[in-house]
Amino acid sequence: MTWDEIDWAALDRLREGFLSGSAANGPYWRSRSDLASYDFTYGERIGWKWDAVLRELRLRRWMPPPGLLVDWGCGSGIAGRRALSTWGVDAFTGLRVWDHSPHACEFATQAAREAHPELKAAVYADDEPIGLLVLSHVLNELSPAAKVALGSVIERAAAVIWIEPGTSVVSRDLIGWRESLRLTHRIIAPCTHAAQCGLLAAGRERDWCHHFAPAPPGVYADSHWVRFGQRAGIDLRSLPYAHLVLAKNRTPLTSPELPTDAARIIGRPEHFKPYARVLSCDASGVNELTIPRRTCGALYKQLDRTKAPLIYQWQRSGLSVEGATALGEEFLHGRDDRAERRSPD
Numbered sequence: 001m002t003w004d005e006i007d008w009a010a011l012d013r014l015r016e017g018f019l020s021g022s023a024a025n026g027p028y029w030r031s032r033s034d035l036a037s038y039d040f041t042y043g044e045r046i047g048w049k050w051d052a053v054l055r056e057l058r059l060r061r062w063m064p065p066p067g068l069l070v071d072w073g074c075g076s077g078i079a080g081r082r083a084l085s086t087w088g089v090d091a092f093t094g095l096r097v098w099d100h101s102p103h104a105c106e107f108a109t110q111a112a113r114e115a116h117p118e119l120k121a122a123v124y125a126d127d128e129p130i131g132l133l134v135l136s137h138v139l140n141e142l143s144p145a146a147k148v149a150l151g152s153v154i155e156r157a158a159a160v161i162w163i164e165p166g167t168s169v170v171s172r173d174l175i176g177w178r179e180s181l182r183l184t185h186r187i188i189a190p191c192t193h194a195a196q197c198g199l200l201a202a203g204r205e206r207d208w209c210h211h212f213a214p215a216p217p218g219v220y221a222d223s224h225w226v227r228f229g230q231r232a233g234i235d236l237r238s239l240p241y242a243h244l245v246l247a248k249n250r251t252p253l254t255s256p257e258l259p260t261d262a263a264r265i266i267g268r269p270e271h272f273k274p275y276a277r278v279l280s281c282d283a284s285g286v287n288e289l290t291i292p293r294r295t296c297g298a299l300y301k302q303l304d305r306t307k308a309p310l311i312y313q314w315q316r317s318g319l320s321v322e323g324a325t326a327l328g329e330e331f332l333h334g335r336d337d338r339a340e341r342r343s344p345d
């Protein structure tokens with residue numbers, strides 16, 4: 001597929017379905033060409049969100065459990081392919097895809113085989129046990145019955161990586177899934193803790209758990225992407241997403257655990273002249289913290305520029321930050337190798 005081959009009319013129709021909510025009325029992929037055009041544009045953009053989450057998991061040295069990789073609600077299969085390029089074909093016993101659209105199942109299987117000729121790829125057959133389940137941008141198309149069916153699929157998976165749009169409604173829905181799964185599963189991301197979600201506390205109704213992925217460099221200056229962004233009504237600089245990464249309690253730990261005082265910043269830090277303000281989530285709840293520019297100048301700047309996951313151990317006095325260590329600086333490493341590493345960019 002090239003930009004010249006894009007079926008813009010099909011993308012317009014798909015967009016209309018996503019925005020109006022009619023995408024939830026049943027299968028909407030009409031042809032392979034619909035999926036190819038989606039995969040090259042919307043799908044690729046979703047892939048950038050996967051890149052951000054998978055980058056964090058790699059940084060944390062998390063490995064998926066062995067077994068089948070299953071992409072449910074696969075569409076063009078971008079989620080499964082991103083997982084395969086992160087961990088390699090050998091990390092899984094094969095790929096299974098599922099979508100209520102047969103066009104999608106066919107496209108996703110074929111695209112994965114083209115990218116990885118040695119891969120055993122097929123359509124998911126009910127009841128197969130799952131190593132890693134990947135779910136992407138599917139939640140707001142599911143009926144209550146489909147959500148129940150998805151619950152049984154999750155039940156069969158040793159681990160789940162789930163990425164959704166970063167809207168308040170979908171993110172709150174994902175929090176509901178987190179709450180119902182947190183006793184049977186270890187929560188790997190985005191939460192640094194297993195306590196009840198702090199955004200369910202009284203007074204936090206207007207907040208939602210979302211983060212921003214960086215777009216690849218050069219996208220803003222690429223006339224094709226700029227045209228796509230304009231036609232789709234998408235700001236290419238902003239890639240908000242909500243996510244949930246879980247592993248069943250009985251799945252062996254595959255990565256070092258985060259320190260118990262690790263915190264994640266929700267949304268984007270806000271910068272004012274004398275200080276930055278962040279919404280910080282940790283085991284004690286969600287708190288608005290202030291980072292004074294005068295005493296924490298380097299951190300103030302880092303928070304404005306970094307593309308790394310916003311996970312920190314704070315040194316704080318009340319709600320004011322006095323210092324911080326970022327994930328990747330010292331977390332998970334001994335102090336000895338600290339000098340050799342740059343802070344994440």
Ligand SMILES: C[S@@+](CC[C@H](N)C(=O)[O-])C[C@H]1O[C@@H](n2cnc3c(N)ncnc32)[C@H](O)[C@@H]1O
Pocket residue numbers: 027028042043046072073074075076077078079098099100101104135136137138141142143146
């Ligand atoms: C917005 S697309 C996302 C596709 C892909 N996961 C991605 O991230 O690019 C949503 C996908 O969910 C599928 N879907 C919606 N309801 C479904 C259901 N009840 N069972 C299986 N797939 C479903 C749609 O056919 C579509 O392929």
